[in-house]
Amino acid sequence: MDDDQKGLLYLFERPFEPLKIPRAGGTILFQQEGEEDEDLATLFGSSGTTMMNVPSRPNILSKLPKCMGIPRGVPLSTFDPDHRAATKELTDLLMDPVALPQLTSHAASIKDNMNEALFIYALSFAIISNPAFDSRLVPSIVEVFPSKFIPQETIQLAMDEVKSIQFKNPENVPEEIVVPHNVDIEPTGSSQNPEFPLAYWREDYGLNSHHWHWHLVFSNNDRDRKGEIFSYMHNQMMARYDWERLSNSLDRVVSLNKWREPIPEGYFPKLTIDNSSRHYGNRPDNMIPQVFQVFALRPNYVDDMERFTERFSDAFQKGYMIHENGENVPISDNVAPGEQRGIDIVGNAFEPNEGSVNIGFYGWLHGMGHVMVAGIHDPFGHHRGDQGVIGDPATACRDPAFYRWHKFVDDVFQEYKMQQVPYEDKELVFEAVEVESVAVKSGTLEENVLETGWDIRTIEASRGLDFFTQRPIKFELQHLTHRPFAYNIQVTNNQTDPVDVTVRLYMAPKVNEAGEPMTFMDQRLLWAEMDKYQTTLQPGSNTLERLSTDSSITIAEEMTFRDLEENPPEAGDPKADYCGCGWPQHLLIPKGKAEGMDFQILALISDWEEDKGQIQGVRNCLMATASRGSLGLTSTGYKFMKISSSKQLNPILINPSIRNNSSSNRNDTIFKEMVTVKSLVELIK
């Protein structure tokens, strides 16, 4: 790795420590011009340490007034307009450099004055979004900020071990410290807490990392279909959350739409903000949202939120929103090519982002909900409490209230969608092609039987923890997973020529909470995308095989610090296209039930000619095309009621318990659950 790349990588190490502290185990020393530390330079300079000189830029901070308004040590809430404005200010600065040394020196010169999470966010954004740095990757956010993902209790075990071995003969201590974190000894709940059974999913490192990455990538104002994809990604997350609730015999999530009533679901995250005693706020059960002014954020009023909600409803009924210049802005999805679609206008105003037509009139409703719940435990700031996890995109998904809030958000989008003209058959039916059947197969298991279970992901957290030790500190994070499987799709191309097509695969539970089959409308919001890819059909019968591990909506594991140190991808390596915004592969299917759980598969095949030309993105990210929306047409996925006329569904079931040690080096990995896909094919006429 060259020095420039090293310098950039180690700006991600120990984000809470001043830059002058040596990094990379003492092999990198940043020296600020005019503030050189001779003692450190002498100590490290003679032992092969790379010296990184950071030029002094005395005026640079005066260009960052919004950033300077965000104190160090507080969580970054990109749901709040002021924090959001600060991220924009800093990303604009860091997007300027056209070469790596310039980016490294710009970033290094401001690091110690910036809020830590803001700095990492903006630097990550610049690396991912600036085409000049196409082959550069950012290390896993879990390794950069372990305390956002791993409870303090578990981190404390590692700290205790570090202290304890200092009293022993250092010659004889193990090379590394390894601490397990198992979902069944999860500290954030008890059997008395009805939401606790879902903790393994809500607190999954991959889920939360996905959400952080997605908001990072989609803070880019130039994103195609930004408002729509904000709605779609969260809608998909909600569908999968309900899969998981049904798997655990819990009812589907209920909207948080009454803001003057208690919120029954409390949440105690047990996470610290900065590896110290500062922790994310706890929310007891049955707290009531109030008028509040906290965390140096602007006042947030429930009556404002109610007013803004009514204005959205009013706009949907009338078919237009009111621009800040007073003009009416139509919000229809039936627009001429090149015109902005209503869903994007609504999404931009609701999130809101810089594309909002009128933030004064429609507010920042989605963000307000996050901040309202995040501040509920100390609404007036009398106790200087820090916000709850729902205020930070890296931690928000841990909180049960996140899903209740996003159910409300999804309901608003549904209200908009219901005002739109349904697709016509001709937009959905691809006459030339017929799907005959869909099945799945997993290894030696019976056809249409899938299995889920638990596995371990080891992450090295030493780079993000403040306590100093040369030993790697590793955490073994237990997580849901499944055995890989393959789809088998039988398709007939009735044309005499080959045809290029897009294949989309979806899945949904078949029965409701009472075990009764759902109507298609009842099931509609439970469909989640499993895969989307392009292929060519030959004339006549075709057999399409597709591996679950190739799913374009999922991502492989992120690059670790160690990967980037030892084996950084070169320009042109497909790994270098990684942006991190896709769904975690290990959560592709739900846990299911011990006695089995029925699901269904839906295959949609559409004409590639209609879909192509919609690929957009800075990185050619082949993964996660759904989350990024790079394939268009039906990826909004909302009007399935019409799709049924030409497509088919295939029931699935989810079951218990076999052992499997193959996917982990731990002997106690247990596959406890099983997904069964029945071979019966149902045609929906």
Ligand code: CUO
């Ligand atoms: Cu991702 Cu509300 O937007 O959490």
